[in-house]
Amino acid sequence: MLVSAKEMLIKAREGKYAIGHFNINNLEWAKAVLLTAKETNSPVILGVSEGAGKYMGGYKTVVAMVTALIEDLSINVPVALHLDHGSYEGALKTIEAGFSSVMFDGSHYSIEKTKEIIRIAREKGISIEAEVGSIGGEEDGVIGAGEVADPSECKLIAELGVDMLAAGIGNIHGKYPANWKGLDFEALTAIKKATGDVPLVLHGGTGIPEDMIKRAISLGVAKINVNTECQLSFAAATRKYIEAGKDLESKGFDPRKLLAPGFEAIKATVKEKIELFGSANKA
Numbered sequence: 001m002l003v004s005a006k007e008m009l010i011k012a013r014e015g016k017y018a019i020g021h022f023n024i025n026n027l028e029w030a031k032a033v034l035l036t037a038k039e040t041n042s043p044v045i046l047g048v049s050e051g052a053g054k055y056m057g058g059y060k061t062v063v064a065m066v067t068a069l070i071e072d073l074s075i076n077v078p079v080a081l082h083l084d085h086g087s088y089e090g091a092l093k094t095i096e097a098g099f100s101s102v103m104f105d106g107s108h109y110s111i112e113k114t115k116e117i118i119r120i121a122r123e124k125g126i127s128i129e130a131e132v133g134s135i136g137g138e139e140d141g142v143i144g145a146g147e148v149a150d151p152s153e154c155k156l157i158a159e160l161g162v163d164m165l166a167a168g169i170g171n172i173h174g175k176y177p178a179n180w181k182g183l184d185f186e187a188l189t190a191i192k193k194a195t196g197d198v199p200l201v202l203h204g205g206t207g208i209p210e211d212m213i214k215r216a217i218s219l220g221v222a223k224i225n226v227n228t229e230c231q232l233s234f235a236a237a238t239r240k241y242i243e244a245g246k247d248l249e250s251k252g253f254d255p256r257k258l259l260a261p262g263f264e265a266i267k268a269t270v271k272e273k274i275e276l277f278g279s280a281n282k283a
């Protein structure tokens, strides 16, 4: 059964660790993340962007696949299925389809739309993440300029009653450029002060140095989004398999063999992140 992310995030904030949010793209991704969460005894959030939802066939397919995997693989840790960077229509559709958590970026809409999504989520017991400002880099064709959120704006959105708040602190989606200045801890401290107990979310978890991750968690970050890093691990392992000519040996072209190294690579990346974030054995 899927659960709201609310409770796991409150526990994480109080226990000074963070829950990993791992974006999924297909069955291999979902299975790899779920099995690793089970093996490390960690709560987990499966993130689905609107593009990934469409790719997998639609939100109902995603819900059916994830809930069936939880049952068939006896996944006994808390799992939230979360819409990542949702539009108004996407939020309504995923709630309808059975997601247990949504992120709504209300910046392109009137504040009434954010209030409406919060009200619907409350009624259904679904957790809601709001984004203040934009996160830099590119995700599903959405390009943000890379910015630091305004603490007073964060306070305003937090007070609407969201369960988690994503605020830019110099983090970006995708690979970090060589001249990246690092996370802005002064901004994070100011945002934390302005927003009180609302768990904070760090997007763009790929490639942030470990010491910065740990410091961010100590300052109130309770959810960290990882997407690109699993994609890079999967691609590198698959490339190695093909370049070694393994697909040409015996039945090496069988997708169950061809996709196995990438699957194991996703598992290794997820395990590394769960250990770094401190959520192992917190299920």
Ligand SMILES: [Zn+2]
Pocket: 085, 135, 139, 173, 203, 204, 225
């Ligand atoms: Zn993001």
